[in-house]
Amino acid sequence: MTVAGRIRTVGTRFERTLLARPGVEPDTTTRVTWLQGEQLYCDLRQPAQLQTVAAPTLARMGIDDLVTLAGQDGFAGRLLDRGEYVEWERAVTLHPLGPTPDAGRLAILDAGTLVEHGVFEDYTEHWHIAEVSPHVDEYLLEDVDTGATAVLVRVGDTFAFARGRDRVIGTEPLIEQIRGAATLADAQALMDCEIAVGRVHDGRWSITASTLPYRVGDALDPSFGDETHTRDRAFDGTAVTRRWRSVDPTFRSRS
Template identity: 30%
Template sequence: MSVSLPSIPREFLGGWQRTLYAEPATPPYQQADTTTQVVWLQGEQWHADLRLPANGPDFSGITCLEGCDRRQLEWLAGLTAFAGVTQIEGERRSLLCTWHRFQNLCPGLEKDVGLLQWINGTTLEERHPHDHYVEHWQQISTEAAEEEIRCDEQGHLRWLQLGNHAMAITPRAVTASSAALFEPLSDLTDDALRWRASLCFNYLQRDQDGWQVVLSTQPWRVGERLSASTLN
């Protein structure tokens, strides 16, 4: 896939974890979340983002999508995980960021945009343009890390690596029923839910033994060992 967007400012490159989501953007918050596990990897153009709520169903004994019951499938298909390219415009004190989502586990029709400003040297604030929400992001790796990108023949991002952090993505099978992406989960058959949930995002960290899955949109994969070469 040919992308003509310019590279984003270097201070935003690296890995980020979310420490706060709150609505509205200013206190007193009506709703706040500090328990969802969220990782955002940002390269020079590509991004990948994975979000796992803490109140998910039990997946003990599950080893594949075929083994999931209806409740588990709806939870998996409704997760937030996406990848694409990032566009940042404006000056440092007034930055507008757009995350163009090319792959999306649970897509919607609303554009993903936020206003960015620094809280300190390693913490970034993202605010909805109309103050609907605020998010705080803590940097977990920096722009000095090596970046490696792998895409498939269809232009889908398969591997985004920033130093010792990586996101491995397995795309859905091509199907004629892509309209199912926008239907309510409760209206879908179990087979359609499995297809929706088959877009898999794995967040990995590298140690002396190689790459290990730390978070995944398919929870039974946590702990697995993977490498970029397995995605070919």
């Protein structure tokens, strides 16, 4: 995609180097990866000082573990060109949607950096161009069994995968919903989604970062055909294969 008629973002892995907001200390440490396909994108954001959550499954997590994981952010969907700015439409999101669209104006800061200025919020972000590849795959998917949405983007040897929940959550902040859940199981279900990034090597799609820490080191290993299959873990940690159908057949391999 060439956004706002000027800047081509397709086939790029961006790493954020700066978030600046008025009256707030600039953030230069949060680990943020934005992977951009032709139209689909995936974005994972993890604080540098994120506390370790050692629980091996969601079913073994307590409230404090869940609150810690809710300190992350991530979302995926389509990047929409609105002319003067772009909008990151969210098909999958860790946190409830905000009151305004996620929209920014992009400009070239230097040969290796884009700068983004918020449209509906006052912020500035700097994005380092970490990888560019003409080999792009992207898929917008729906779980055959649950109806959950997923986004899969691959740029060169980097991939990003976002799996949405199989239920609708409230509009209150996620941490408030976790703390206010009627049961521990209800609180755990609020985190039953995943935004992950990883690398492809020798045919293995290895997860290197995820909103679910026990997934790091696992293989996603998608297989493609009439259905797309991905490897995953169930709520209790049991190995499962998720079955996906294409939501939009125009999203496919473009390598």
